[in-house]
Amino acid sequence: MTDVLMPALSxxxxxxxxxxxxxxxxxxxxxxxxxxEIETDKATMEVEAVDEGTVEEILxxxxxxxxxxxxxxxxxxxxxGASASPPAAKAEAEPAPxxxxxxxxxxxxxxxxGDPERKPPEADAKPKPEGEGTAPIxxxxxxxxxxxxxxxxxxxxxxxxxxxxxxxxxxxxxxxVFLMGEEVAQYQxxxxxxxxxxxxxxDKRVVDTPITEYGFAGLGVGxxxxxxxxxxxxxxxxxxxxxxxxxxxxxxxxxxxxGGQIKTSIVFRGPNGAAARVGAQHSxxxxxxxxxxxxxxxxxxxxxxxxxxxLKAAIRDPNPVVFLENEMMYGLESDVPEGIDWVLPIGKAKxxxxxxxxxxxxxxxxxxxCLQAAEKLAEEGIDAEVIDLRTIRPMDIGTVVESVKKTNxxxxxxxxxxxxxxxAEVAARVVELAFDYxxxxxxxxxxxxxxxxxxxxxxxxxxxxxxxxxxxxKAVSYK
Amino acid sequence: MAREQTGAAGRRKANGADNHKPFRAGGDDPKxxxxxxxxxxxxxxxxxxxxxxxxxxxxxMGLIGGFCHLYIGQEAIAVGVQAAQKPGDQVITGYxxxxxxxxxxxxxxxxxxxLTGRAxxxxxxxxxxxxxxxxxxxxxxxHGIVGAQVSLGTGLALANRYRDDKRVAFTxxxxxxxxxxxxxxxxxxxxxxxxxxxYIIENNQYAMxxxxxxxxxxxxxxxxxxxxxxxGEEVDGMDVLxxxxxxxxxxxxxxxxxxxxxxxxxxxxxxxxxxSDPAKYRTRDEVDEVRKTRDPIDHVEEMLEKKxxxxxxxxxxxxxxxxxxxxxxxxxxxxxxxxxxxxxYTDVYTxxxx
Ligand SMILES: Cc1ncc(C[n+]2csc(CCOP(=O)(O)OP(=O)(O)O)c2C)c(N)n1
Ligand SMILES: [Mg+2]
Numbered sequence: 114m115t116d117v118l119m120p121a122l123s124x125x126x127x128x129x130x131x132x133x134x135x136x137x138x139x140x141x142x143x144x145x146x147x148x149x150e151i152e153t154d155k156a157t158m159e160v161e162a163v164d165e166g167t168v169e170e171i172l173x174x175x176x177x178x179x180x181x182x183x184x185x186x187x188x189x190x191x192x193x194g195a196s197a198s199p200p201a202a203k204a205e206a207e208p209a210p211x212x213x214x215x216x217x218x219x220x221x222x223x224x225x226x227g228d229p230e231r232k233p234p235e236a237d238a239k240p241k242p243e244g245e246g247t248a249p250i251x252x253x254x255x256x257x258x259x260x261x262x263x264x265x266x267x268x269x270x271x272x273x274x275x276x277x278x279x280x281x282x283x284x285x286x287x288x289x290v291f292l293m294g295e296e297v298a299q300y301q302x303x304x305x306x307x308x309x310x311x312x313x314x315x316d317k318r319v320v321d322t323p324i325t326e327y328g329f330a331g332l333g334v335g336x337x338x339x340x341x342x343x344x345x346x347x348x349x350x351x352x353x354x355x356x357x358x359x360x361x362x363x364x365x366x367x368x369x370x371x372g373g374q375i376k377t378s379i380v381f382r383g384p385n386g387a388a389a390r391v392g393a394q395h396s397x398x399x400x401x402x403x404x405x406x407x408x409x410x411x412x413x414x415x416x417x418x419x420x421x422x423x424l425k426a427a428i429r430d431p432n433p434v435v436f437l438e439n440e441m442m443y444g445l446e447s448d449v450p451e452g453i454d455w456v457l458p459i460g461k462a463k464x465x466x467x468x469x470x471x472x473x474x475x476x477x478x479x480x481x482x483c484l485q486a487a488e489k490l491a492e493e494g495i496d497a498e499v500i501d502l503r504t505i506r507p508m509d510i511g512t513v514v515e516s517v518k519k520t521n522x523x524x525x526x527x528x529x530x531x532x533x534x535x536x537a538e539v540a541a542r543v544v545e546l547a548f549d550y551x552x553x554x555x556x557x558x559x560x561x562x563x564x565x566x567x568x569x570x571x572x573x574x575x576x577x578x579x580x581x582x583x584x585x586x587k588a589v590s591y592k
Numbered sequence: 593m594a595r596e597q598t599g600a601a602g603r604r605k606a607n608g609a610d611n612h613k614p615f616r617a618g619g620d621d622p623k624x625x626x627x628x629x630x631x632x633x634x635x636x637x638x639x640x641x642x643x644x645x646x647x648x649x650x651x652x653m654g655l656i657g658g659f660c661h662l663y664i665g666q667e668a669i670a671v672g673v674q675a676a677q678k679p680g681d682q683v684i685t686g687y688x689x690x691x692x693x694x695x696x697x698x699x700x701x702x703x704x705x706x707l708t709g710r711a712x713x714x715x716x717x718x719x720x721x722x723x724x725x726x727x728x729x730x731x732x733x734x735h736g737i738v739g740a741q742v743s744l745g746t747g748l749a750l751a752n753r754y755r756d757d758k759r760v761a762f763t764x765x766x767x768x769x770x771x772x773x774x775x776x777x778x779x780x781x782x783x784x785x786x787x788x789x790x791y792i793i794e795n796n797q798y799a800m801x802x803x804x805x806x807x808x809x810x811x812x813x814x815x816x817x818x819x820x821x822x823x824g825e826e827v828d829g830m831d832v833l834x835x836x837x838x839x840x841x842x843x844x845x846x847x848x849x850x851x852x853x854x855x856x857x858x859x860x861x862x863x864x865x866x867x868s869d870p871a872k873y874r875t876r877d878e879v880d881e882v883r884k885t886r887d888p889i890d891h892v893e894e895m896l897e898k899k900x901x902x903x904x905x906x907x908x909x910x911x912x913x914x915x916x917x918x919x920x921x922x923x924x925x926x927x928x929x930x931x932x933x934x935x936x937y938t939d940v941y942t943x944x945x946x
Pocket of ligand 1: 295324326348352355688736737738739765766767768769770796798799800865
């Protein structure tokens with residue numbers, strides 16, 4: 114006698130609706146038979162029997178909602194070890210285990226729905242720090258998020274939909290913009306970011322490619338050389354390593370090598386960083402890798418408004434842009450201005466939380482971690498300022514320096530490895546530009562210096578966490 | 593027994609313009625093997641199927657994380673090819689590798705415990721579903737990057753040739769992987785240098801949501817070596833004896849110093865690409881049709897019964913044994929401890945010895 118348990122489609126599913134029973138008491142079932150259908154807000158799936166036996170009893174009737182995962186839903190008699198498995202999902206599920214992601218920290222919500230043009234205090238008035246080692250593409254002081262016209266409505270939107278809308282708006286605006294990548298068209302995107310673009314723009318402008326990253330990235334760069342404006346989606350940036358030669362050797366360097374003749378206006382985009390439990394080959398943060406390369410612009414947004422405004426800017430930019438998204442954040446909601454052409458400046462950081470005690474610098478998903486850490490630090494009397502870099506290259510080091518002049522302490526946070534990383538760069542620049550203002554050596558929080566392990570406990574130990582940020586902030590505050 | 597390929601899974605043009613015949617065996621062919629052999633194939637395939645069903649269940653319970661790609665439907669390939677291998681031969685494949693590991697003779701407990709990320713797993717919990725290895729079983733992975741294993745497998749063959757040890761590297765990849773550039777770079781070198789590698793293309797008709805005719809200009813993948821002069825053959829990958837016979841012929845070619853060989857196995861995956869794929873790109877009927885008419889396990893079961901080599905009671909007993917093994921593996925994988933936190937920092941580098 115065995116219980117059939119309520120299955121989960123993903124590790125994050127906690128409950129679902131038992132929509133339908135395909136069997137009744139007394140029915141014989143065998144392996145592979147569909148015995149029930151369950152539903153969540155994202156998917157409907159069929160429950161298959163794993164073994165044979167006779168249905169002894171239906172424990173949860175059809176139509177029951179909020180059935181917790183692992184609750185016994187039926188009892189089988191007969192063979193030992195009989196039970197059911199959840200596969201053969203049929204519906205809107207993600208192909209990847211989309212961990213629901215942490216909900217945005219309260220501070221970020223407030224900030225996002227507030228004034229998007231908020232800028233660091235007096236950033237404009239201060240002179241630009243000396244000693245810029247990289248060629249500035251535009252003077253940072255001149256950059257500023259656009260003012261919102263009176264009465265602009267803000268709508269709650271997921272990062273996923275904000276990215277989609279950015280692409281759709283730019284494709285409507287410019288017929289040279291097109292999207293290509295694996296599963297972007299008929300499947301509607303491996304993570305559903307390109308949902309309905311095929312329907313609106315057709316298969317000439319939304320193109321499913323074979324699994325040939327090196328090849329299609331090269332085709333994209335070639336098409337850009339000929340004047341089109343491709344958006345190349347990588348299913349994840351892990352697979353862009355197959356294509357990194359074209360991103361660097363062909364896209365980033367050709368303008369320079371051709372003495373300014375050949376421009377490549379192209380966006381390489383897709384999820385970056387660690388997802389949940391997908392192991393070493395599928396979990397890397399490439400911000401530092403691409404940030405190293407002159408000729409590339411590199412963007413890694415945090416919330417939906419930035420995702421939209423910066424992707425639109427990236428598509429319009431005449432340079433190759435690497436646009437790093439994060440799978441764990443696609444489902445995160447925040448406010449996005451509606452009804453206006455929302456384009457943000459590339460190369461401008463954003464102060465997400467003001468504070469005077471310590472400067473926390475991060476990008477992408479780690480911004481949320483820093484905002485949560487700031488709340489915890491506040492409880493311990495440390496007033497943290499949180500800076501969202503938004504653009505990795507060109508880096509708005511001026512905003513960081515202004516903050517450090519006020520707080521005298523710096524903690525950098527990134528999901529990638531520490532050595533030669535984004536935090537290393539930020540710390541080096543701050544030491545160059547504001548050495549006399551520092552009251553403690555800068556601290557870096559990053560992934561442990563190992564390939565990301567699969568085991569749940571080791572994975573958690575390896576990645577940055579809110580607690581690790583709190584510990585580092587207290588250390589530089591000598592508390 | 594010549595079974596016709598049907599439905600979407602059988603887009604082969606039988607005796608088409610290229611006058612090509614798929615390789616198959618069975619029926620009264622002497623290659624049928626004996627009773628013991630057929631029973632072993634049956635049991636090995638059943639073990640993979642039951643193992644994968646259980647893995648799917650553990651995934652549903654949240655005990656397996658990340659991605660999990662099941663091998664259900666394709667069992668005859670790993671089992672048939674394994675039967676053609678000699679001790680010392682190597683195996684390498686992609687992320688859909690649980691079946692190959694079991695076919696290589698690895699302990700189901702170790703494989704299942706890797707899926708749950710436990711210290712007793714084959715990679716001590718550090719690799720997970722997509723990255724599993726066993727030097728003991730000459731199993732070189734378990735690779736998460738589509739196509740990577742093709743160059744690596746060719747490199748294993750390079751080592752075999754270098755040492756002249758008569759080993760063959762069995763290198764598996766999918767119909768989607770067959771489009772990666774490194775596959776062709778490898779083909780060229782393999783033939784140029786007569787490397788002992790057998791390329792096994794598991795053509796299950798889909799790469800995630802993309803059917804082969806939407807991704808490939810030449811959908812007869814056995815022909816993909818033609819411009820490198822590598823012989824290729826199409827095989828009914830749902831027929832374990834056909835698989836075995838074809839693999840024996842290909843291995844003999846490679847082992848004797850003639851270079852690489854390509855086998856295109858026509859097969860089908862019953863489940864979604866991974867556990868979280870709703871598989872809306874194909875119809876339920878398409879899947880059912882294959883399950884009903886081409887199932888590799890049912891096929892052997894019919895043969896066994898027809899020949900009088902097994903009766904219902906015997907098959908039931910076999911099934912019970914397999915189920916017990918799988919249930920034990922699941923229990924082991926569920927209850928084994930997680931790796932020691934100190935393991936986080938081990939295995940990054942090999943210790944340099946003086
Ligand atoms: C280089 C690379 N690109 C994309 C992916 C994502 N991905 C994983 S499996 C897969 C489909 C592969 O299909 P196929 O080769 O037919 O093998 P099957 O899954 O059918 O066994 C894709 C696109 C990846 N892992 N690696
Ligand atoms: Mg395939």
